[in-house]
Every structure is written in structure tokens, then in C-alpha cells.
Amino acid sequence: MKRAWIVVLVISLLVFSASWVVAQEAKPAEGMYFRLVTHGGDDPFWAVVQKGANDAAKELGCRVDIDLCGGDLALQQKRFQEAVALKPQGIALVINDDTAWDKPVEDALAQGIPVIGMNNDDSQGAAGNARLCYIGQSEKAAAYRLARKLFDTAKAKGIDLSKAHVAMAAEVPGANYAKIRSSGVIEAMGEYGITSYEIIDAGGLEMTTVEARETSYLLAHPETTFLIGLGGICTDRLTASLKAAGRNPGEVIAGGFDTTPDTLNGIREGYITATIDQQQYLQGYFAVYVLYLYNKYGFTPNIDTGGYLVDSPDKIALIEKLSPLHVR
Amino acid sequence: MERFTKFLRQRAASTFLVFVGLVIIFSLFSPRHVFINARNIAALGKLFPDLGVVALGVGMLMICGEFDLSVASVLPFCAYIFARSLYVGIAPVWGMVLAILVGCGLGWINGFLTVKTRMPSFITTLGTLMFWRGILYVWSQMMPLGIRQYIPTGSSFEKVFAGTIVGFFPVQSLWFALFAVVLGVLLHYHRFGNWVYATGDNRDAARAMGINTDWVKTLCFVIVGALCGFVACMQSVRIGSFAATQGIGMELRSIAACVVGGTSLRGGVGSMSGVTLGALTIPILDNGLILLRVPVFGITAFIGLATILFVVLNTYVERRFR
Numbered sequence: 001m002k003r004a005w006i007v008v009l010v011i012s013l014l015v016f017s018a019s020w021v022v023a024q025e026a027k028p029a030e031g032m033y034f035r036l037v038t039h040g041g042d043d044p045f046w047a048v049v050q051k052g053a054n055d056a057a058k059e060l061g062c063r064v065d066i067d068l069c070g071g072d073l074a075l076q077q078k079r080f081q082e083a084v085a086l087k088p089q090g091i092a093l094v095i096n097d098d099t100a101w102d103k104p105v106e107d108a109l110a111q112g113i114p115v116i117g118m119n120n121d122d123s124q125g126a127a128g129n130a131r132l133c134y135i136g137q138s139e140k141a142a143a144y145r146l147a148r149k150l151f152d153t154a155k156a157k158g159i160d161l162s163k164a165h166v167a168m169a170a171e172v173p174g175a176n177y178a179k180i181r182s183s184g185v186i187e188a189m190g191e192y193g194i195t196s197y198e199i200i201d202a203g204g205l206e207m208t209t210v211e212a213r214e215t216s217y218l219l220a221h222p223e224t225t226f227l228i229g230l231g232g233i234c235t236d237r238l239t240a241s242l243k244a245a246g247r248n249p250g251e252v253i254a255g256g257f258d259t260t261p262d263t264l265n266g267i268r269e270g271y272i273t274a275t276i277d278q279q280q281y282l283q284g285y286f287a288v289y290v291l292y293l294y295n296k297y298g299f300t301p302n303i304d305t306g307g308y309l310v311d312s313p314d315k316i317a318l319i320e321k322l323s324p325l326h327v328r
Numbered sequence: 329m330e331r332f333t334k335f336l337r338q339r340a341a342s343t344f345l346v347f348v349g350l351v352i353i354f355s356l357f358s359p360r361h362v363f364i365n366a367r368n369i370a371a372l373g374k375l376f377p378d379l380g381v382v383a384l385g386v387g388m389l390m391i392c393g394e395f396d397l398s399v400a401s402v403l404p405f406c407a408y409i410f411a412r413s414l415y416v417g418i419a420p421v422w423g424m425v426l427a428i429l430v431g432c433g434l435g436w437i438n439g440f441l442t443v444k445t446r447m448p449s450f451i452t453t454l455g456t457l458m459f460w461r462g463i464l465y466v467w468s469q470m471m472p473l474g475i476r477q478y479i480p481t482g483s484s485f486e487k488v489f490a491g492t493i494v495g496f497f498p499v500q501s502l503w504f505a506l507f508a509v510v511l512g513v514l515l516h517y518h519r520f521g522n523w524v525y526a527t528g529d530n531r532d533a534a535r536a537m538g539i540n541t542d543w544v545k546t547l548c549f550v551i552v553g554a555l556c557g558f559v560a561c562m563q564s565v566r567i568g569s570f571a572a573t574q575g576i577g578m579e580l581r582s583i584a585a586c587v588v589g590g591t592s593l594r595g596g597v598g599s600m601s602g603v604t605l606g607a608l609t610i611p612i613l614d615n616g617l618i619l620l621r622v623p624v625f626g627i628t629a630f631i632g633l634a635t636i637l638f639v640v641l642n643t644y645v646e647r648r649f650r
Contacts, residue, residue: 047469068465173625201625203614205573208378208563212611213627215371216618219362233573240567244371261474261569326471 027061029292035083036066036287038094038119039076045232045258045280049119051326052284060292062089066284071172073097080104090114090291095122095129096176106130114294118287119280120176132294135286137278137306139177142257143184143230145307149274150226150255151192157250164225166197169214169234173201181230181257196223202234210234214241218252229256232263235275239266247271259310259319259328267316274311277319281327340590340602342645343638347609354616363619370498372615374490374566377504380607381559382578383585384504384511385552387603390586391515392548393528393595394449398438399556399582401460403575406431406560408468411570414478420485428557434460435553439546449549457579464572473570481568490566500562504607507555512600524548529596584631585610588638609638 036053040046050066057064067083069076077100083091084107091108095101095117108115109130119136122128154161168185170178182199189197200217203209210233218224218241227242229235235256242252249270256263257276266272282305293299310319322328354363362368382399389396406427413423434456441452479486491499515521526534527541534541556575564570589606591598613634617627 045470047471050469198623199625201627203628204577206576206578207567207571207573208375209577209614212371212375212614213618215375216368216615219365219368219371220359220619220621233571236567236571244367244374246367260472260571261476262567265474265476265568323471326469 028296029057029060029062032060032062032089032292032295033086034062034064034090034092034288034291035086035088036064036092036118036284037076037080037083038066038068039071039073039096040068040094040119045278048326048328049280049284052281052286053288054284056285056288060288062288062292064288071175073100077104080108084108084111084113087111088113089295090116092116092118092135092287092291093131094119095131095134096120098122098124098128098176101129101131114291116287116290116294116300118283120180123176123180133290133300133302135290135303135305136283137276137280138304139180140184140187141304142276142278142307143181144188145184145309146255146257146274146276147185147188147228148191149309149311150228150253151188151194153273154225154253155192157253159225159253161192161194164194164196165221165223166194166226166228167200167217167221167224168197168228168230169200169202169210169217170230171202171205171210171233172231173199178230185228199230202231202237205233207233207237211237211240211244214238215244218242218245218247224252227252227254229254232256232258232260235272236260236262238263239269239271242271259323264310264316264319267310268313274309276306277308277310277328278306279308279328280305340599340605342641343589343602343605343609346638346641347605347612350609350612350616354612354619358616358619359621363616366496368615368619370492370496372611373501374498375500376608376611377500378559378563379578379581379585379611380504380604381507381555381562382552383582383607384507384600384603385548385555386582387586387589387591387598387600387606388511388515388524389548389552390583390591390593391528391595391598392524392545393531394442394545394548395453395583396435396438396449396549396552397453397579398434398456398460399552400575400577400579401457401464402431402434402553402556403560403563403578404570404572405434405460405464406557407564407570407574408464408473410561410564411473411475414475415473420479424558424561427561428554431553431555431557431560432550433553435550435556436546438553439549442549443542443545453579468570468572470572472572474568475564475570476568479565479568486565489562500566503558503562507558508600508604511551512604515600520544520547525596527595581610584635588635590642606638610635 046068053064067079093115105115115131117131117134121134168182202213214237229238238254254272255274259277263275286303319328386396409430410423410427413426438453438456442449523539523544526539527544531541585606586603588609589602617630
């Protein structure tokens with residue numbers, strides 16, 4: 001009996017060891033190291049990107065680190081140089097400036113370090129920066145899609161779009177995301193015959209300041225037909241601002257980006273028509289996979305990860321289910 | 329004329345005059361006089377206390393000769409404690425008590441570091457500003473936490489901290505007024521206030537008078553922490569969630585509000601009425617300029633310019649009339 005137990009134990013150990021070895025062998029990117037150099041920092045958006053990158057690294061068996069530079073371009077450039085010095089198998093870089101990244105990326109590529117773009121690209125794409133490929137939401141396409149949704153909603157309500165006024169609130173008006181997203185909205189405006197618009201400096205990332213500026217703007221500009229939050233915080237504060245300015249649900253047609261709790265509540269209450277979920281988990285996840293595949297096969301695919309339009313209760317339910325898991 | 333000169337000798341007099349001037353200009357010249365529209369006043373009354381309450385504490389600390397830059401991190405840290413406590417089943421009232429106690433604790437750490445190491449508080453609180461925000465990012469993973477399911481709109485807790493009185497007047501303004509009065513009495517009519525002024529004006533002399541300046545400074549830091557804890561909860565109840573971006577930029581705006589209100593950066597000079605006016609003036613300037621349809625892109629530049637002009641005006645009035 002004792003002998004049988006020993007045999008069972010030995011077989012179990014062998015099976016466990018074999019499966020462990022097989023599992024270890026199944027990790028294809030063992031020993032590889034990738035780095036994500038981003039301008040992100042202060043918001044939940046980047047926690048989800050990080051989760052996507054970590055999940056991919058776990059699956060592939062590689063190591064990945066993410067730099068969050070809080071919008072500080074100089075710091076981000078320093079982090080990029082440090083990443084290059086570490087000689088990783090690849091870097092995914094947020095290209096948040098059209099000129100600042102041209103030379104650093106060329107230098108890194110010359111040293112044999114693959115650099116891909118993620119989340120934000122040069123406004124000229126591959127023509128503006130030597131990065132190998134880009135993974136992320138096409139900001140302009142997402143904004144264009146959102147704007148069309150809002151304008152169609154207005155049209156269905158019988159609003160005369162030739163007299164409509166579009167206000168776009170941006171936390172950091174000069175930042176690439178705001179410039180590119182607003183250009184998508186403006187392109188859609190042209191198709192619907194809308195000519196009047198203004199970009200509002202919402203005063204930064206602090207929610208009370210954003211809410212105060214949006215509210216003041218609505219009170220000063222009763223002609224506002226559309227209010228679009230170009231960033232997640234501006235979108236989050238839309239509902240409170242519309243309520244404070246005494247607007248009824250749907251009176252001003254509002255929409256924006258990201259899926260914070262108050263944005264989703266705003267859609268439920270009818271104050272917000274739609275918001276764009278960037279599906280940023282995929283940006284982190286695919287960045288790691290693409291760098292691995294580039295090292296193995298030389299693939300350089302451009303991947304559009306976004307603009308999932310959230311505009312109905314079932315889509316809200318999906319987001320709310322996955323949000324605690326840091327996936328949406 | 330003599331009365332006017334006497335009035336101008338008051339520290340916050342010039343701020344008061346400019347404040348009244350701004351109110352008159354914005355009321356007269358905003359389209360449809362929207363500045364004095366009930367909705368605009370309600371929106372202002374609801375939003376300015378977030379900065380205002382913190383500025384009251386920061387003002388007292390500045391009079392004591394110290395700065396607290398960490399308010400921008402202590403506030404979201406306390407907001408996270410509050411939201412997390414709700415998620416683990418703690419009642420909102422006790423969650424708020426916990427958040428305020430944590431704020432006091434973080435304030436005490438600032439005070440302890442400053443008085444024991446003799447480092448300038450600008451440096452110690454710059455360090456804790458970054459430290460606590462970093463800890464918050466790691467802990468919260470920067471994910472928002474909705475709290476509407478624990479504090480529904482219309483619940484008594486929501487009404488007390490984010491409701492309205494007679495269906496119009498935001499309760500946040502009353503909280504601000506309460507804190508302004510309590511801290512004003514403490515600063516101007518209690519011996520602790522004398523110790524604060526003495527410590528800020530000349531620390532060595534204050535010590536020679538038998539004042540425990542370390543204790544006074546630490547207590548001022550604790551008051552700032554407690555106010556951050558309170559505002560964290562009040563703001564979270566209003567926005568219905570915790571957000572990692574709460575409080576960003578508040579460290580400089582609270583100092584700007586105090587400076588506009590006539591508080592000296594060198595300590596020993598300032599008043600609670602001045603800080604109150606400063607905390608009111610900056611949001612009103614921001615609001616009024618937008619209502620005047622000044623291009624919103626230029627507002628920040630106007631605020632910066634106004635802050636400088638206020639200091640110049642205060643200095644001029646001080647030299648001319650005091």
C-alpha cells in the first residue's frame with residue numbers, strides 16, 4: 001500500500017513537472033523585454049492600457065514595463081532615452097508631438113531597436129514619423145463617427161443644422177488628442193452644413209474647474225446646440241454642467257469620449273447621446289503582441305483599436321460589467 | 329475721506345473693492361445680465377467651495393509662515409479612502425469621519441516633517457504631494473469608483489453635502505461660510521490665532537514669548553488636512569464618484585486665492601476675510617469673463633494677470649495708506 005502511494009506520488013510529480021516544462025516551453029516570447037513609453041498618468045485610461053500589456057506579457061512569457069509621464073513631454077523624452085539605453089526588444093511609444101519624436105525614433109531604429117506608435121500618432125502618420133506601425137484608435141475617425149451620431153440625432157429631432165453651434169471642451173486644448181479629435185468633428189460638421197463652432201479651454205484636469213467652465217459657457221451661449229467633451233474629464237462633467245445650466249435632457253445634444261461612471265449615468269438620464277469607448281485595453285495588449293511578432297516574423301501591422309460607440313443601455317451594461325476588471 | 333482711508337487700512341480692503349467692482353461690471357455687462365441669473369449664482373455657489381474651503385486652511389497656514397502643496401494629493405487620497413470605505417460596507421458618515429481623520433494624519437505628517445527636519449515646507453509638501461499621488465495611483469490603479477449606489481441622489485447624506493436649500497441655494501456655500509466663520513474666530517478672536525500670527529511673523533520672537541511654534545505649525549497643517557478630507561467627501565458626493573484627477577492644480581490655485589486675498593507669502597500677514605474674498609474672486613473672475621464672452625482660450629491668461637495685479641494693488645495700498 002505504501003509502495004503504491006509512492007508510485008502515485010512519483011507519477012504525479014512527473015506529470016506535474018512535464019506539464020510545467022511544456023507550459024514553460026509554450027511561452028513564445030521568453031526572455032524578451034518590451035517597454036511602453038507614454039504621456040499618460042492621471043486617469044483610469046492608462047490603468048486599462050497597462051492591464052492589456054500585462055495580460056499579453058503573461059500570455060507570451062515576456063517582460064513589459066510602462067512609463068507614465070503625466071503629460072510632461074520632456075520627461076517622456078527622457079524616459080524614451082532611458083528605454084533605448086536598456087536595449088529592449090521593442091518600444092511602443094505614444095507619439096504625442098509631430099516633431100519632437102522624429103529624431104529620437106530614427107536614432108532608436110538606427111540602433112536596431114524596433115519602435116512602434118501607440119495611442120497617439122503623428123498627424124502625418126508614417127509620412128511624419130519613422131515608427132514601424134501604429135496601434136490605437138484613429139482619433140479623427142472616432143471623433144468623426146461620434147459627431148455624425150450627434151448630428152444625425154439632431155436631424156431626427158428636426159433641428160436646423162445650418163444655425164447650429166458646436167462647442168467642444170478640451171482639458172488641454174493644445175494637445176494632439178484635442179487637435180485631432182476636433183478636426184474629426186469639424187470634418188463631420190462640413191458634411192452637415194454646420195459652420196459655427198468654438199473650442200473651450202476647460203482649464204485642465206481638475207473636475208470642478210472643468211464643470212465650472214462648461215456651465216459658464218452654457219449660460220453665456222444659449223445658442224449652443226451641441227456640446228462635445230474632447231476628453232474623458234470634459235465628457236464626465238457634461239451632465240452636471242447641463243443640469244446646472246438648466247438644460248433638459250436632450251435639449252443640448254452632448255457626447256464625448258471614455259466611459260466614466262458619470263458619463264454612463266448621463267447616457268442613462270438622456271443628457272448624453274453617445275460616448276466613444278477607445279477600447280484601450282487592446283492598445284496595451286496589441287502593442288506587446290505586435291512587438292513580439294515583429295521580432296519573430298517582421299510583421300508591422302497598423303491596428304485600429306477604437307471607437308466603440310456607447311449609446312444604449314445594453315452597451316452600458318457591457319461596459320459596467322467589464323470595468324471593474326480593468327478591461328473596458 | 330478719513331473713514332475711507334481707515335477702511336483702506338484693512339488688509340483685505342483693496343480685494344473687497346475689486347471684488348465689488350467685478351460683481352458690478354459682470355452684472356451690468358454680461359449678456360442678459362446672466363451673471364446675476366439665479367442659475368449662475370447657484371452654479372458658482374455649488375462649485376467655488378471646493379477650492380474655497382481648502383484655501384481657508386492654506387491661508388491660515390500661510391499666515392503661520394508655511395505652505396502646503398500636498399493638498400492636491402491629500403484631497404484625492406481622502407476621496408479614495410471615503411469611496412473605498414463605502415465599498416467595504418462602512419456607513420457614509422463613518423466613511424467621512426475616516427477620510428477626515430486620514431486627512432488629519434497626512435497633515436500631521438507634513439507638520440512633523442517640516443518642524444522636525446527644519447526643511448522648508450515648500451520642499452516637504454512638494455515631496456508629499458508627489459508621494460501620496462504616487463501611492464494613490466498604485467492603490468487605486470487610477471480607476472474611478474462610482475458611489476451613487478451607496479449615496480443615491482436625494483438621500484439625506486447627499487442633501488447635507490451636495491443639496492440645496494429652498495430648492496435653489498447650494499448647501500456647499502453654507503459649509504464654506506461655516507468654516508470661514510469658525511476659522512475666522514479661531515484666527516482673530518482666540519489666542520491660538522495670536523500664536524499663528526506671532527509664529528508666522530517672527531518665529532524666534534514667538535518662541536521667546538513661550539509659544540510652542542512647532543505645535544502651532546503642526547496644528548495648522550492638521551487643519552489643512554482635515555479640510556482636504558472634508559472637501560474630498562463633499563466633492564465626491566457631488567460628482568458621484570472618486571476620480572484620480574480630483575484636486576489636480578489645487579495647490580497653486582489655493583495659494584493664488586490667499587495671495588489675492590492679501591495673505592503674505594512671508595507669513596504673519598493676512599486675514600480670514602481676505603482669504604474668503606480671494607477664494608470668491610478667482611472663480612467669479614473665471615465665470616464672469618466667460619459670461620462676457622471673452623474667448624475661453626484666453627481666460628487662464630486673464631486669471632494669471634489678475635493675480636499679479638491684485639498683489640501689486642495690495643502692495644500699493646499697503647504703502648500708501650498703512
